[in-house]
Amino acid sequence: MPDIAAFLLEKILLAVFLFIVVLAVVAYATLGERKIAGFFQDRHGPNRAGPWGLFQPIADGVKFFMKEEMIPDRASKVAFVIAPTFTFTAAGLLMAAIPFGDRILIGGREVLLQLADIHIGILYILAVGSLGVYGIIVGGWASNNKYSLMGGLRASSQMISYEIAMGLAIVALLIDHGTPSLRQIVLQQSGSLWHWSVFSNPLGFLIFYVAAFAEASRIPFDLPEAENELVAGYHTEYSSMKFGLFQFGEYTHMTLSSGIIATLYFGGWNIPWVAVPEQATFWWGLLTFAVFWAKTLFFMFVFMWVRWTIPRFRYDQLMYLGWKRLIxxxxxxxxxxxxxxxLFQQIGWAR
Known part of the structure; x- marks a missing residue:
C-alpha cells in the first residue's frame, strides 16, 4: 500500500511539474512568435511590458481575464461555452505519453520523466491529437454564424485529409522500429546520430511534419481562420478568455507536436554518441530533460519561421497537397x- 501511495504521489507531482513547464513554454511562445515576426518585418516587437517585453504574456493573460464576455443571442450557449475547452484539453492530453527525459534520481527514488509509458503510445498520440478539431467544429456550429460554421467545416475536412497522411507516416515508423511504445522508440535511437529515425525514414519525417502543420492549423494551413475570407473563422464570435483558450490550445498543440517530432524522428532526449547510463542520476535526468526541450524549441521556431515566410494556400491547393501528394x-x-x-536484414545492416 505505501508503494502505491508513493507511486500516485510521484505521478501527481510529475504531472503538476510538467503542466507548469508546458504552460510557461506556451505562454512565452506567444512572445517569441511576436519577436520573430518583428524580426522578419524589421520592427522591434513587444517591448513595453517589462524589460525587453518579458512580462507581455502576463499582460495578455490579464487582458483576456478583464475583457467582457460576449455570447451571441442566437448561439447554443452551453456548446458555445464548452467548445474552447475541447481544443485546450485535447492538446493537454498529448502531454501524458510524451517522454520528456530519461530517468532522474530524486530522494533516492528513480523517477521516469514520462507520465505514462503507454505500450501503444504512438497510437495514443495519433488518436488524441485529432480530438482538438471537435472544439473547432462545435464552436463554429454553436456560434450560429455562417463564417464560424464555414471555418469549422474547413477544419474537419482538413483534419481528415492530413490525419490519413500522418497515419501512413506512423505505419512506416512502426515497421522501422517494431514497437508502438514511445519510450522504446527513443531508446532505439540512442548511441550514434545515424540511429535517429530522420535518417532511416526521411520521407516519413517530411510527411509527418507537413501533416503536423496542417493539424495545428498554422499558416500556410490556417484555412479554418482565413481572416481575409471568413472574418476570423470559427472564433469570429468569441472574445475574452474563451478566445484566449482557443489561442492557448493552438500554441499548446504546436508545442507538443514539436516535442512529438523530436521524439519520433530526432532521438527525443538522446544525445548523439553518449550512451544511456544503467544507473539513473539527478544530473543525467536533468540533462536529458534540457536536451528534449532544446530540440522541441527548435521545431517550434521552424513553425514560426514558416508562418511568417510562406503565404496561405488556397483551399483547392490544400486538398490537392493532402490527397494527391502526401497520401x-x-x-x-x-x-x-x-x-x-x-534488404538491410539480409546484408546484416539492421538496426
Missing amino acids: PLGILNIFLTAGLLL
Missing part, C-alpha cells in the same frame, strides 16, 4: 521502408 507518398514510403528493412 500517395505515404503509401510509397511504407513499401520503401519495408523493402529497405528487408
Whole structure:
C-alpha cells in the first residue's frame, strides 16, 4: 500500500511539474512568435511590458481575464461555452505519453520523466491529437454564424485529409522500429546520430511534419481562420478568455507536436554518441530533460519561421497537397521502408 501511495504521489507531482513547464513554454511562445515576426518585418516587437517585453504574456493573460464576455443571442450557449475547452484539453492530453527525459534520481527514488509509458503510445498520440478539431467544429456550429460554421467545416475536412497522411507516416515508423511504445522508440535511437529515425525514414519525417502543420492549423494551413475570407473563422464570435483558450490550445498543440517530432524522428532526449547510463542520476535526468526541450524549441521556431515566410494556400491547393501528394507518398514510403528493412536484414545492416 505505501508503494502505491508513493507511486500516485510521484505521478501527481510529475504531472503538476510538467503542466507548469508546458504552460510557461506556451505562454512565452506567444512572445517569441511576436519577436520573430518583428524580426522578419524589421520592427522591434513587444517591448513595453517589462524589460525587453518579458512580462507581455502576463499582460495578455490579464487582458483576456478583464475583457467582457460576449455570447451571441442566437448561439447554443452551453456548446458555445464548452467548445474552447475541447481544443485546450485535447492538446493537454498529448502531454501524458510524451517522454520528456530519461530517468532522474530524486530522494533516492528513480523517477521516469514520462507520465505514462503507454505500450501503444504512438497510437495514443495519433488518436488524441485529432480530438482538438471537435472544439473547432462545435464552436463554429454553436456560434450560429455562417463564417464560424464555414471555418469549422474547413477544419474537419482538413483534419481528415492530413490525419490519413500522418497515419501512413506512423505505419512506416512502426515497421522501422517494431514497437508502438514511445519510450522504446527513443531508446532505439540512442548511441550514434545515424540511429535517429530522420535518417532511416526521411520521407516519413517530411510527411509527418507537413501533416503536423496542417493539424495545428498554422499558416500556410490556417484555412479554418482565413481572416481575409471568413472574418476570423470559427472564433469570429468569441472574445475574452474563451478566445484566449482557443489561442492557448493552438500554441499548446504546436508545442507538443514539436516535442512529438523530436521524439519520433530526432532521438527525443538522446544525445548523439553518449550512451544511456544503467544507473539513473539527478544530473543525467536533468540533462536529458534540457536536451528534449532544446530540440522541441527548435521545431517550434521552424513553425514560426514558416508562418511568417510562406503565404496561405488556397483551399483547392490544400486538398490537392493532402490527397494527391502526401497520401500517395505515404503509401510509397511504407513499401520503401519495408523493402529497405528487408534488404538491410539480409546484408546484416539492421538496426
